[in-house]
Amino acid sequence: MLTPPSSKEELMARCYALAGLTLGQIAAQTQQQIPDNLQKYKGWVGQLLEHVLGATAGSKAEPDFPQLGIELKTLPVNATGKPLESTYVCVAPLTGEPGLQWHESWVCQKLQQVLWLPVLAERTIPLADRVVGTAFLWRPNAAQQKVLQQDWEELMDMISLGGIHNIKGATGKVLQLRPKAANSRARTDAIGAHGEPIKTLPRGFYLKASFTALLLQEQFQLA
Structure with a gap:
């Protein structure tokens, strides 16, 4: 892994150096093995790019570049620049x-400043041939911050009041709650409909693809 970038400018310079390269070329530069597919190695692309950019946070509850306060998110897109999936x-x-407030939440802290790194990743393109696009930095504006907060508060209220099983993918305008587990046998503690402790699939917060599509449109003036 490279040493962590000492400034935002250095980080962006590293990103721009990756633009137009394939994942195979980047893996070769860093002597990383390319998996046959991403089914067993779902986070491999993000880990490869974290490695080459010098991210240090790993799975810790802090931004990927803690000294810069920047979170890295890879964004798989199709040939027209449309996101292929929601973003964890x-x-x-x-x-x-x-008592947890929005500004204290991990979601809020993770999304204060995001480095988006689009990757042309249509399913028909072999993993090694997928191409890294042009990175850009994003901070939520007041309107985006407001809708993120509203979604988070709605979802957290439903969780706290025992409504975990009533939460659907459509709940929330830009933020959604979805199962996040290595397999269907994984279980974690939650609150039942009558306030009783229950076991359920772990969940994660995700940004909807419709929201990240808007970010790409704004950044690149996409049609």
């Missing part, structure tokens, strides 16, 4: 967190 933000606390 962080694990959701399913036992509620009484």
